[in-house]
Amino acid sequence: MQRKKEEKRKTILDAAEKLIAEDGFRDMTMDQVAKDADVAKGTVYLYFKNKNSLCAAVNARINKELNQVIKEKMDLYQTGLEKVVASGTATVEFCLKNMQKWKAITELYQMKFKDPEDPNVKEFLYEVNNMVQMMANGYRQGIKEGTIREDLDPVPTAIFNRMAFSNAITPTTEQNMLLKMNNINMQHYAGVAGELIGRSTRKDLLNAEDMKKNIKKTYENLEKDL
Amino acid sequence: MQRKKEEKRKTILDAAEKLIAEDGFRDMTMDQVAKDADVAKGTVYLYFKNKNSLCAAVNARINKELNQVIKEKMDLYQTGLEKVVASGTATVEFCLKNMQKWKAITELYQMKFKDPEDPNVKEFLYEVNNMVQMMANGYRQGIKEGTIREDLDPVPTAIFNRMAFSNAITPTTEQNMLLKMNNINMQHYAGVAGELIGRSTRKDLLNAEDMKKNIKKTYENLEKDL
DNA sequence: AGTCATTAATGACTTTTGGTCATATATAAT
DNA sequence: ATTATATATGACCAAAAGTCATTAATGACT
Known part of the structure; x- marks a missing residue:
């Protein structure tokens, strides 16, 4: 369980990192992060307090x-x-x-x-x-x-x-x-x-x-x- | 007329400058600029294309x-x-x-x-x-x-x-x-x-x-x- | 295996804010 | 006085951050 959580966190980080590298953090949207990481937006906010x-x-x-x-x-x-x-x-x-x-x-x-x-x-x-x-x-x-x-x-x-x-x-x-x-x-x-x-x-x-x-x-x- | 336009532009710039100095450009809102410059929001966009x-x-x-x-x-x-x-x-x-x-x-x-x-x-x-x-x-x-x-x-x-x-x-x-x-x-x-x-x-x-x-x-x- | 409690996940919803535009008002020209 | 042009307005729209009631999954205990 802990393992899976760790992995999901990593997936979200990966998605965010890619988007930041592409367009900068200003243009990175939380919706897109969620989409790319294959989770719902709410889940992103479960792992990270805010953008x-x-x-x-x-x-x-x-x-x-x-x-x-x-x-x-x-x-x-x-x-x-x-x-x-x-x-x-x-x-x-x-x-x-x-x-x-x-x-x-x-x-x-x-x-x-x-x-x-x-x-x-x-x-x-x-x-x-x-x-x-x-x-x-x-x-x-x-x-x-x-x-x-x-x-x-x-x-x-x-x-x-x-x-x-x-x-x-x-x-x-x-x-x-x-x-x-x-x-x-x-x-x-x-x-x-x-x-x-x-x-x-x-x-x-x-x-x-x-x-x-x-x-x-x-x-x-x-x-x-x- | 031209004179008045020039002055209004300055007023808007002054308001924006103050807000940027206070909170940074990220927290500066166009609504607040308009308010501080005593004009409608649309007017700000008449003088400046965008933020x-x-x-x-x-x-x-x-x-x-x-x-x-x-x-x-x-x-x-x-x-x-x-x-x-x-x-x-x-x-x-x-x-x-x-x-x-x-x-x-x-x-x-x-x-x-x-x-x-x-x-x-x-x-x-x-x-x-x-x-x-x-x-x-x-x-x-x-x-x-x-x-x-x-x-x-x-x-x-x-x-x-x-x-x-x-x-x-x-x-x-x-x-x-x-x-x-x-x-x-x-x-x-x-x-x-x-x-x-x-x-x-x-x-x-x-x-x-x-x-x-x-x-x-x-x-x-x-x-x-x- | 079944029940229940706890944890994780969801996405519709709210709020904020940049930007637009139809409408209204002021100014200038005739 | 009338018309035309320039200037100003704020209700409205869309995008995006952040929330939360609801649902699904997990695991502990019978």
Whole structure:
């Protein structure tokens, strides 16, 4: 019984994730989620308090997966700088391998999760904070090892860079329009942005190529979709 | 007659701007806009095609004002780096003097303007692009003068930094929650983020204090509101 | 197997809100 | 004064979030 419930929850999440990736959470309707998940609308509300909570749950699930991938990749390396770069590489890889999921979290990036009591919102925040802490630890280690600027405060830097990195891979619609107006393709933007992020944190200014290349690689695949 | 139409349009824009600043564009209802502007709902739709277009018009108007302020400030200085710093200072000043307008554009930052044919969307993009070009020119000049990194591509850098700077002053709700979880206040975040932005573009790493201070100053006032 | 209690599922219904349109009013032209 | 045009209105419609009385399924206990 518990098993079946778990599965039905997953089915609903799957349907929601797909719809969010396709049209954004604004255009995702609860009726369509119900239809795609082969349940009645009331059932969706049995599993998720409201649309906001459902979106938070989708967001939590994807970020959990992403964290897993990032953690595994980071664990392959020893130095702080390597780990930080690895977190970027892992994110790009995740984006390439799970386009739907990546599209969904970037769409959800614009969402306001107002209710901090909602367990799904809590779980989502827990996951995001987890990633921030992983990055912050990478910075701390890099600082000790002398490869990352020592005057940098790890946690707020991680909070900022997480956003910045995500933006490098997937600019906002506004930015996309600006890029179009100026005939700049997304790969190039990703490269420039990645470079800026790297420059701001790294101590040695050489070897900026890694991060840049990673993000560029993403775009060769991602642009087909758009 | 033309005069009266112009004024009514302004009244509607004022009402919308206020509501967006208060609750975000999602919670702004066209009924409330009509009520606050003392016109019938149909009249609002006479002046603005739809909600999206109204929001775009609000966004265009504020960005136009902001550009004005930025341009004036930049014109006071000679060197590229000074101009770039001035654009930041002007933005912070604008934010301090026009909290409602600043709140509104940061809320509107999350909006998707889908219809590129809409004249209000066009005007909005025109203004934003204008600002990007001003910043890019500052970078170009700074590169020539040797104060800004020469390997930096001005336009995409401006597109990225405009977003980054705005985020430094006003983090997303998600980031705000993370900051809260980690007991980091917004001033500190603004300082860290401003520093990162400065570091990524400036050639000489000294004198990072300017940009940092500017953003920090913002927060002393802004936090009262929140 | 049959009865009953509890849990899960349903979809018709309500409410909210973006958007429309037939009608009414004001303004300008003749 | 009359007509034509522009402006304004709010009742109405449709879409979508969210509710709830009713029904169906499940499992425990005789």
